[in-house]
Amino acid sequence: MFSRRFNNSNKIGRYFYRGFKVKKDQGVNTKVTNSDRALEHFDLHYRPVYKNKWPSIRIALLTSKKTCAVMNNFAENIKFLDEFKSNGAYDIIEKAEISQREKANVQNHDWKNDFSEANEEIVTELEMDHRTSKFLNNNVVELNTPHDSDKILDKEPAEVKEKFNELSKTVNIDDDDDDDRKDLDRTNLYNFVPAETVYSETHMLRIEEAKRSVFTPMDVKVDIVKPRKIVLPFDLKVIGYPSGDVTEFPDVKVDNPHGYLCFFMMDAASILPVIALDLEKGDNVLDLCAAPGGKSLTILQTGLAGNLTCNDLSGSRIQRLLNILQYYIPEEQREHVTVTRKSGLAYDQPDFDKVLVDVPCNTDRHYLLEDVNNLFSPSRISERIEMPTLQKDLLLSGIKSCRPGGSVVYSTCTLSPAQNDGVIQNALDDLWRNTNIDVVVEDLEEITDIFKDSFQFYKNCRFGQLVLPSLSLNYGPMYFCRLRRVA
Incomplete structure (x- = not known):
């Protein structure tokens, strides 16, 4: 009965779900969209990395973000702040501060317990040393007595040799093969290839893209250090709803007395790179790839930046940034903001205390839901291939623009290990080989600890931290890593 009603319904055109489609028999449309290509790419390269987490991440990416x-x-926003909290929302920064204080209290309590138990541990260690010494004195003869295992070891070589000889006869091992291999002419290898395979240019590009999309860890000369305690910006107020609560915020309202918009809607994970910057009062800050402006606005809301330089190469994106500054920031405050439109690679002088390098990337969530001007269009394959190289070069420019003692935060909104840890690794290797610049990676695990109630973090990054999307906490993806320039 259900099947007949389903098939006869005139209201059903076709049902879509990524990876599963139910359509009418007539007029089947098999066109592959750019969003389909993006999902295919993510399935291929993300599934092996995130394994059993990938199905839930995948569903979250295909769902509207939080x-x-x-x-x-x-602006005058107290009434909106009260309204949000009355509906169950909370201040994400305030909750992190509470978590940070509670953790500090637990650590202090543990330290006191450790100190009070120190004398008991010393006594116990002395007693154990005495017992160990007594045991060794009583058993010294047994320890010097030959063991049966020595006899077994004496027998093994002969048995192993016999087995090896039997195997050699089976596979016709020739003792002179090694010498023959040394003299082997490489050109003779073609004798073993029945025919050469000819690849099209497109196929070669796809092979190269697959290679560039894989992160292969290697040894790099860098210290990973524990930074000082995270100082959360007191003036920054970020309101979100709890895990599992999908309540939507109202439309952004204008504050009548001043004419500025009262709040700015964004992915909450985007505040984490700003917090990772470790801003201090009066800092000269560079946002190297600033447009469309959400992170720049967040920096200004902390009230800590003495001067902020916002740069981007795209004219349309720069215009969006200028609009945000006009709608949210008073004119007297905008005097401390400089907007430049040029390549981020043009910045190479150490003029800034803090540098944010939020690079162009796969933008996973956007390209799964938006088909127009999609990065995974076949015509943009060369752009995708060169993406990690561009990201590395932008990060190097950010590091060169930072004064010794300052910090650089690299961030993306992709799950791609090659564009996250891979770019950090390649930049560190480039610095070591080609410059005299010395940096350390600062372990920001404290951020994951104090924000764990608001975000789901991935624990297996090598250098940075990564927010994973989930249905209950559908923020991200957001990767961030902090480098401290030493010299």
């Missing part, structure tokens, strides 16, 4: 409200400190 947003937060960054409150505008330059």
